[in-house]
Amino acid sequence: MDGAGLYHERQCWELCAVHALNNLLQRPQFSKQSADSICTDLSPQSVLNPHRSVLGTGNYDVNVIMAALLSQGLRAVWWDRRRSLQCLCVSRPVGFILNVPSRVSLGLLSLPLRRRHWVAVRRINGPYYNLDSKLKSPVCIGGEEELRLFLGEQLSLDSDSQLLLVVSEEVEEEGSWLLTADGPHVA
Template structure:
């Protein structure tokens, strides 16, 4: 009986940790596996998507982040990538994982003040992707990336996440893959 290969050491993975309400910045950078986006760049995208607005609808009123899906999608486009909103009524077995660059989840997350968890939930962006043959949860609220495993384990993980309400899943693909639809098995 052959054993599956060992996952790469966690130290070889790029993983930004949570600060302020910048989970969108961290999710994008963790997905790309490098520091690319900054708060200033996403704020600039907010301004371009809502020019002249006094209160920008794409981020926190206080300017601490909390970016919406439009900003994530616009940021991905600057990298030749596209985000596809996953229809949770479909089976994850219809995904062609080899055509998918990664995943971004929007999950409910408890608000904390220091060490105290408040009975309030907000949305939180989380990146998941494959690195060296294994899938990882690159949630910026984790101390380190969490190993998910192979394709079957990834599908199980994603199913568990999207079963929670209100959770949304975005597939991140190359623009050409979005255009030709090769991320989805033809049925």
């Protein structure tokens, strides 16, 4: 917990997917062991599991995140970055998970390598927060328009940056995370 009463796990090894999930859920729901178990369930016959680092330090892929969310009754909806963020009904998702480029560093030394990093964003008690595990504490983003700006900036960092909307099964089925001219889309 940070000073504002928000749950916030800090980066450890390559466990950003676990931290992003827990920060999004605002509780310590997942661990390295539970994420490794999900990897085994996804590829039970694999000697070298394709869903995590060969070294066993984490670096979990999107399949692990999606399976973890399913275990909590949630769904991940991939945001098509060709769509304007103005079409996003930001109040419908439980939160957001970004996959963005991140520099690799050893202490104060920044290496010329880039890895992928999972980041959670969620509305808590009014404003939206950046719950990135690489931050010392959560950073307040603000309201809906500030969130759209933040998400747009993150997606523009790299052409491979991705955004997942974390939604309930009902919101996924309705498609109500998408705004139409008449309001949230309902299938």
